[in-house]
Amino acid sequence: LKSTVVITGASSGVGLYAAKALAKRGWHVVMACRNLEKAEQAAQEVGIPKDNYTIMHIDLGSLDSVRQFVNNFRASGKSLEALVCNAAIYMPLIKEPLRSPEGYELTMTTNHLGHFLLCNLLLEDLQKSSAADRRLVILGTVTHNPDELGGKIPPRPDLGNLEGFAQGFKPPISMIDGKKFEPVKAYKDSKVCNVLTMRELHRRYHDSTGISFTSLYPGCVAETPLFRNHYPLFQKIFPLFQKYITGGYVSQDLAGERVADVVAAPEYKQSGAYWSWGNRQKKDGKSFVQKVSPQARDDEKAERLWDLSEKLVGLE
Numbered sequence: 020l021k022s023t024v025v026i027t028g029a030s031s032g033v034g035l036y037a038a039k040a041l042a043k044r045g046w047h048v049v050m051a052c053r054n055l056e057k058a059e060q061a062a063q064e065v066g067i068p069k070d071n072y073t074i075m076h077i078d079l080g081s082l083d084s085v086r087q088f089v090n091n092f093r094a095s096g097k098s099l100e101a102l103v104c105n106a107a108i109y110m111p112l113i114k115e116p117l118r119s120p121e122g123y124e125l126t127m128t129t130n131h132l133g134h135f136l137l138c139n140l141l142l143e144d145l146q147k148s149s150a151a152d153r154r155l156v157i158l159g160t161v162t163h164n165p166d167e168l169g170g171k172i173p174p175r176p177d178l179g180n181l182e183g184f185a186q187g188f189k190p191p192i193s194m195i196d197g198k199k200f201e202p203v204k205a206y207k208d209s210k211v212c213n214v215l216t217m218r219e220l221h222r223r224y225h226d227s228t229g230i231s232f233t234s235l236y237p238g239c240v241a242e243t244p245l246f247r248n249h250y251p252l253f254q255k256i257f258p259l260f261q262k263y264i265t266g267g268y269v270s271q272d273l274a275g276e277r278v279a280d281v282v283a284a285p286e287y288k289q290s291g292a293y294w295s296w297g298n299r300q301k302k303d304g305k306s307f308v309q310k311v312s313p314q315a316r317d318d319e320k321a322e323r324l325w326d327l328s329e330k331l332v333g334l335e
């Protein structure tokens with residue numbers, strides 16, 4: 020019997036190529052996507068064999084939809100061996116915050132809160148699987164980390180003391196720190212939350228469940244549609260900048276293989292690890308466990324984020 024992996028946002032970019040790579044390695048991929056037709060077309064375009072994937076609807080920008088997805092997944096009767104939290108939005112040019120049906124700012128909802136709820140619910144399914152090796156992987160990014168070149172460009176992520184979450188995260192509040200809306204910072208803040216969530220999952224559940232919780236920065240995948248909401252000139256120059264200046268550029272195929280390694284290869288099983296592939300650090304592009312940013316390794320913050328996120332998604 021095939022192992023099953025759920026990948027969110029598998030209709031494009033890193034998620035799509037991770038689906039392709041894992042299908043090639045014999046996994047059954049549940050592509051959890053908001054646009055079913057787009058996902059079907061994408062799967063066909065990259066040549067994933069029909070038997071190796073199932074497309075299921077999820078809108079991570081809606082907590083009800085996340086719960087509905089979990090119900091549908093359970094109704095399918097599949098076991099769950101791995102979950103990849105990959106979907107994200109990046110809206111650098113918007114002036115006013117968009118909102119989820121609950122009224123929460125949409126970047127933080129899609130990237131963090133939706134995934135936080137999904138991880139908590141699917142933990143049960145991962146536990147039920149009889150496989151010895153089960154993994155939960157959350158996509159990180161270099162921009163979460165001001166200690167890195169790619170993380171130094173302002174605005175820097177800053178969760179503050181999570182004042183915005185503590186105050187309920189509804190209008191007029193739009194940022195986790197309760198400060199003025201900044202869409203680029205909202206993305207970076209959400210990615211810090213992704214890393215904090217992975218580390219807190221590890222702290223709470225690794226010993227008792229044996230599940231491995233990991234995160235990775237696959238490199239700069241400059242040609243994914245993540246930058247679709249940026250200026251056209253930026254979209255042209257950014258891949259070249261990454262190729263020739265920072266050396267961080269990776270193809271979508273390679274990024275997908277890296278995710279697949281973290282999901283399936285024995286050497287990436289280490290729970291709590293944040294994987295990175297050297298570009299500036301290591302010339303040969305060999306993977307290593309990287310230290311995350313001071314904010315992302317703050318255990319007290321991780322715990323507070325967990326408690327407040329539980330309240331916001333209604334898990335309490």
Ligand code: NDP
Nearest residue numbers: 028030031032033078079080106107158239240243244245
């Ligand atoms: P893409 O924009 O190509 O893919 C994002 C995916 O998320 C798409 O499938 C998109 O669906 C989906 N998505 C967006 N909103 C929702 C939603 N509300 N519900 C369900 N699915 C949704 O981006 P990338 O592939 O570049 O990024 C994927 C991950 O990799 C992100 O977590 C990102 O932070 C991370 N990453 C990317 C890097 C890069 O350089 N590109 C570098 C480091 C990390 P749809 O197709 O319908 O739009």
